[in-house]
Amino acid sequence: xxxxxxxxxxxxxxxxxxxxxxxxxxxxxxxxxxxxxxxxxxxxxxxxxxxxxxxxxxxxxxxxxxxxxxxxxxxxxxxxxxxxxxxxxxxxxxxxxxxxxxxxxxxxxxxxxxxxxxxxxxxxxxxxxxxxxxxxxxxxxxxxxxxxxxxxxxxxxxxxxxxxxxxxxxxxxxxxxxxxxxxxxxxxxxxxxxxxxxxxxxxxxxxxxxxxxxxxxxxxxxxxxxxxxxxxxxxxxxxxxxxxxxxxxxxxxxxxxxxxxxxxxxxxxxxxxxxxxxxxxxxxxxxxxxxxxxxxxxxxxxxxxxxxxxxxxxxxxxxxxxxxxxxxxxxxxxxxxx
Numbered sequence: 001x002x003x004x005x006x007x008x009x010x011x012x013x014x015x016x017x018x019x020x021x022x023x024x025x026x027x028x029x030x031x032x033x034x035x036x037x038x039x040x041x042x043x044x045x046x047x048x049x050x051x052x053x054x055x056x057x058x059x060x061x062x063x064x065x066x067x068x069x070x071x072x073x074x075x076x077x078x079x080x081x082x083x084x085x086x087x088x089x090x091x092x093x094x095x096x097x098x099x100x101x102x103x104x105x106x107x108x109x110x111x112x113x114x115x116x117x118x119x120x121x122x123x124x125x126x127x128x129x130x131x132x133x134x135x136x137x138x139x140x141x142x143x144x145x146x147x148x149x150x151x152x153x154x155x156x157x158x159x160x161x162x163x164x165x166x167x168x169x170x171x172x173x174x175x176x177x178x179x180x181x182x183x184x185x186x187x188x189x190x191x192x193x194x195x196x197x198x199x200x201x202x203x204x205x206x207x208x209x210x211x212x213x214x215x216x217x218x219x220x221x222x223x224x225x226x227x228x229x230x231x232x233x234x235x236x237x238x239x240x241x242x243x244x245x246x247x248x249x250x251x252x253x254x255x256x257x258x259x260x261x262x263x264x265x266x267x268x269x270x271x272x273x274x275x276x277x278x279x280x281x282x283x284x285x286x287x288x289x290x291x292x293x294x295x296x297x298x299x300x301x302x303x304x305x306x307x308x309x310x311x312x313x314x315x316x317x318x319x320x321x322x323x324x325x326x327x328x329x330x331x332x333x334x335x336x337x338x
Contacts, residue, residue, distance in 0.1 A: 010057055013094050014040065017087055028054055028102075034062040039099065052099045054083065060093040068095070068215035075214060078131040080124055081207045082214065100210030106198035106234055114237070118229070120208040121201055122249050125225055129190040130256045140192060140220025145181040149279060151286025156304070160289040161331055169327060176324040180282075183275040187221040188259050194218055196225035197232045222258060223269075227277040231310050233284050233303050239313070246273050274314045278321065281307040304331075 014020045019042045028039040040053040058065045065088070075082045083097035105117055138144075153173060157163040165173070193200075194216045202210030226249055230242045250269045253259045285307045288300035308328050315325025 006057055006059065009092060010038070010055065010094055013089055013092060014055065014096075017096065025055065034059055039102075040096075053086065054097040054099045056095040056097060058093040058095070060091065063093060065090055065093060065095060065215075067217075071214050071217050075128070075211065079127060081204060081210045083210075083212070100202040100212065101204060103203040104199055105201040105203060105209065106232075108203045109198060109235055117201075117203070117209070118245060121196075121229055122226070122245070122252065124209060124211065125193075125196065125229070125249070126252050126256050126258065128193065128225075129222055129253065129258045131191065137191065137217055137219050140184065140189075140194075140218040140224070142181050142185060144218075145184055145279060146177055148283035148286075149177045149180065151290060152282040153286075155286045155293065156289040156331065157327075159293050163330070169323075172323040173327070176321055177282075179320060180275055180279040183272060184221040184224070184279060187223060187272050187276075189219050190222045190258060192218050192220040192222075192224045193228075194220075194224070196228045198229075198234055221272070221276055222253065223273045223276040224280065227273055227280060231277045231281070233281070233307055236306055236309070243270070246270070271318075274317065275321075278311050278314050278324070281310045285311075 011023075011025070014023055014025070020040070023040050023042050025038040025040045028037040036057045038055045038057070040055050041050060042053075056065070056068075058068075069085050069088065072082045072085055076084065081100065083100060085095060085097060087096035088094070105121070109117060153165060153170070157165060193211070193214050195213050196211075200211065200213040202212065204210045226246060230237070230245050247266060247269070250259075250264070250266070254261055254264075285304050288304050288307070291297040291300050308331060311328045312325050315321035315328070
């Protein structure tokens with residue numbers, strides 16, 4: 001089925017809903033999956049005004065929308081600001097959602113706004129991690145952690161950069177990956193959003209932030225979402241600020257009972273945080289290359305240097321990651337061109 005066919009079916013479905021017979025819609029966003037989002041107005045006309053809604057198009061042969069529904073409802077139940085599911089047709093892969101607005105964190109973050117916006121985001125994260133919502137979610141286990149990191153050599157180094165790894169380099173990567181997986185698994189395990197960053201958080205006038213793209217939530221390391229937020233693939237901040245924010249969250253997690261009170265030193269916490277970030281950014285760099293070569297989505301290539309810079313910077317502080325950092329450093333900016 002073509003995108004045009006899907007759009008016709010989507011409009012036909014919307015027309016069956018009360019008040020949407022003459023609705024108008026326009027693209028709202030797309031993500032790295034097969035899902036598409038449209039903003040919808042009930043009254044069609046040149047001037048679009050009044051209440052808006054979001055309709056999600058998730059082809060059922062490619063996307064399972066049930067986790068989105070389940071987790072959206074579960075997160076709303078604990079007080080997080082996720083979209084409300086207003087109507088659904090899982091057979092066709094259509095959902096009508098409440099609209100959390102048009103301003104993502106990424107477009108709003110600057111030196112003046114960052115403290116307030118990140119405080120809100122970390123407050124919401126603490127609510128999530130202390131809620132007990134991890135029950136029933138898949139585990140972020142050793143196999144998943146390792147398979148994610150394998151995207152780095154498979155898609156970025158080999159496929160995109162045409163780097164032929166030696167046996168010694170492959171072994172060095174495996175040793176580093178095992179270290180990073182062990183680091184994640186030894187941490188307190190909580191509900192992990194898994195993509196808690198500036199493109200999935202919406203600036204909202206009250207009850208900030210609005211939270212999107214949560215359908216892949218798992219049970220995993222408590223620093224994962226924090227490092228996703230503070231060492232964002234799409235915006236970077238000075239190291240001293242990141243450490244201050246991270247340690248502030250450690251204190252909040254301690255007070256909230258997310259981690260055992262007084263049992264985790266700053267040194268241990270920062271090691272968990274740093275190494276968790278390396279795991280995430282290896283995965284992200286590989287995914288961005290895969291989006292280019294498998295899915296014909298070039299727009300993420302420009303974000304790879306930022307993810308590699310995080311890997312290189314952290315690896316300099318940990319001797320056991322030195323070889324990984326050197327390998328990441330061999331990937332030149334010129335090799336990352338579209």
